[in-house]
Structures are given as C-alpha cells and as structure tokens.
Amino acid sequence: MTGLSNDITASHARLREITSMVLDQSGGGAQLIIDHQNEMGSTFRLVRASYSLDGAAVATRTDDNGSLADLTNFAVYNGRVAQGEHTLTVSLEYQGNGYGIFSYIRGYTFRARSVQNFTVPEGRALRLTVVGYERGGATAAIEERPAIRYTQAVMTIPEAQQMLQRADTAATTGAAPAAAAPASRR
Numbered sequence: 001m002t003g004l005s006n007d008i009t010a011s012h013a014r015l016r017e018i019t020s021m022v023l024d025q026s027g028g029g030a031q032l033i034i035d036h037q038n039e040m041g042s043t044f045r046l047v048r049a050s051y052s053l054d055g056a057a058v059a060t061r062t063d064d065n066g067s068l069a070d071l072t073n074f075a076v077y078n079g080r081v082a083q084g085e086h087t088l089t090v091s092l093e094y095q096g097n098g099y100g101i102f103s104y105i106r107g108y109t110f111r112a113r114s115v116q117n118f119t120v121p122e123g124r125a126l127r128l129t130v131v132g133y134e135r136g137g138a139t140a141a142i143e144e145r146p147a148i149r150y151t152q153a154v155m156t157i158p159e160a161q162q163m164l165q166r167a168d169t170a171a172t173t174g175a176a177p178a179a180a181a182p183a184s185r186r
Contacts, residue, residue, distance in 0.1 A: 029080050029081060029082055029083060029122075029123075030080070030081055030082070030083045030120040030121060030122060030123060030124055030125065030126065030157075031078075031079070031080055031081070031120075031124075031125035031126070031157050031160055032053075032077060032078070032079060032080075032081045032086070032120055032125070032126055032128065033075075033077070033078050033125060033126070033127045033128070033160060033164070034051065034053075034058075034059075034075075034076040034077040034078075034088065034127075034128050034129075034130065035073060035074070035075055035076060035127065035128075035129045035130070036049060036061075036073065036074050036075075036076050036129075036130045036131075036132070037072065037073050037129055037130065037131045037132070038069070038071060038072050038073070038132050039131055039132065039133040039134070040069075040094065040132055040133060040134050040146070041134045042097060043096065043097055043134070043142070043145075044069075044094035044095070044096065044097060044110060044134065044145070044146060045063070045066075045068075045069035045094060045095045045096075045097045046063065046068050046069045046092060046093075046094055046132065047062070047063040047068065047069070047093050047094065047095045047109075048060070048061070048062050048063065048068075048091075048092070048093040049061045049068070049076075049090070049091070049092050049093075049132075050090070050091045051076050051077065051088065051089070051090055051130070052088070052089040053077065053081075053086060053087070053088055054086055054087055055087075055089075058076070058077045059076045059077055061074070069097075075167075076130065078164065081120055082120075083120055083121060083122035083123070083124075084119060084120065085117065085118075085119055086117070086118055086119070086120060087115060087116070087117050087118075088115070088116045088118065088128065088130075089113075089114070089115050089116075090112075090113065090114050090115075090116070090130050090148055091111065091112075091113045092111065092112045092113075092132050092146065092148065093109060093110070093111050094109070094110040094111070094112075094146050095108075095109060095110075096108040096109070096110065096142075110142075110143060110145075110146045111146065112132065112146040112147055112148050113148075114148040114150075116128070116130075116150050118150075118152060121154060123157070124154055124155065124156060124157065125154070125155050125156065125157045125159065125160030126152060126153070126154055127152070127153045127154075127155065127160065127163070128150060128151075128152055129150065129151045129152075129153075130148060130150060131148065131149045131150065131151065132146070132147075132148055133147055133148075133149060134146065134147070135147035
C-alpha cells in the first residue's frame with residue numbers, strides 16, 4: 001500500500017511540473033508565493049514543517065541543528081500555478097521548550113495540522129502566508145496551543161517580483177526588507 005501511495009504522490013508532483021512548464025511556455029496561469037511566519041512563544045521550538053499543494057509535497061523543512069525555530073520567516077514556495085482553486089496542507093511539529101519547574105515539557109512533541117483552500121486569480125500573484133502561532137492564554141491546555149492561521153494578498157505579478165527582489169536583496173545585504181507595495185487583501 002505504501003508503494004501505491006508513493007506512486008500517486010510522484011504522479012501528482014509530475015503533473016504539477018508539466019502544468020507549470022505549459023503555463024510558463026504559454027504565459028498564462030498565475031503565480032503563487034507561500035511564506036512561513038513563526039509567531040510561537042518560547043515554550044515551543046519548531047522542528048519540522050511540511051507543506052503539500054493540491055496533494056503534492058512542495059516543501060519540508062527539518063531542524064537538524066536548532067536553527068529552524070530561530071527563523072521568524074522563511075520562503076516555502078514560489079512558482080507558477082494554474083488559476084483557480086487550490087488546497088494547501090500544512091503540518092507543523094514542535095518540541096516542548098520549558099524551563100525550571102516546566103522543564104518536563106522538553107520531552108513532549110506537539111503537532112498542528114491545517115488544510116486551507118484558496119483561489120489564485122488568472123494573471124495575478126497570490127501571496128499566502130502560513131502563520132504558526134500560540135493560541136489561547138495561560139489557561140489554555142498546552143497541547144491545544146500550537147495553531148495555524150493564514151493571510152492572503154493578491155497583487156500583480158510585477159508587484160510580486162519586486163517584493164521578492166527586495167526580500168532577496170535584504171537577505172543578501174543583511175538589511176531589513178523594505179515595506180512591500182500595498183496589495184489588495186482577499
């Protein structure tokens with residue numbers, strides 16, 4: 001059964017590649033940018049993040065050296081997609097990070113999983129930001145705190161390219177990225 005599942009996943013990935021190639025050659029379609037934003041408190045350290053677009057894995061980040069949890073933002077996906085409805089599945093895994101009398105939490109793993117449906121308009125770019133955050137306050141059960149929410153911004157493809165170029169420049173120079181051009185919220 002695992003072999004069949006792997007074959008289906010590989011077929012989905014190949015279909016997405018072919019679709020992307022056709023869209024790139026025809027100039028049609030749309031652009032999708034997926035970013036991750038980490039707003040978790042110090043009680044949780046992100047150790048694994050997996051993203052699937054329309055059933056095909058597009059990214060997996062694993063914390064091999066402890067640096068993943070230190071990132072406040074990172075890019076997940078940037079590519080051409082067919083316009084229309086899509087589904088993003090996100091799975092985040094956190095390691096407990098307690099101190100003092102709460103040090104026992106270090107032995108626990110916490111997971112948050114979410115499925116988000118969204119629409120990418122023809123000839124436009126959609127920036128979808130996945131936000132891992134700590135839900136509830138001190139009275140919320142610790143296992144219910146890891147959560148995921150999303151923000152979306154629709155923009156023209158040139159606006160998206162400028163935004164990405166500014167982010168790349170900021171990452172290269174170590175400077176803070178310039179504010180992105182205003183985009184319509186969806």
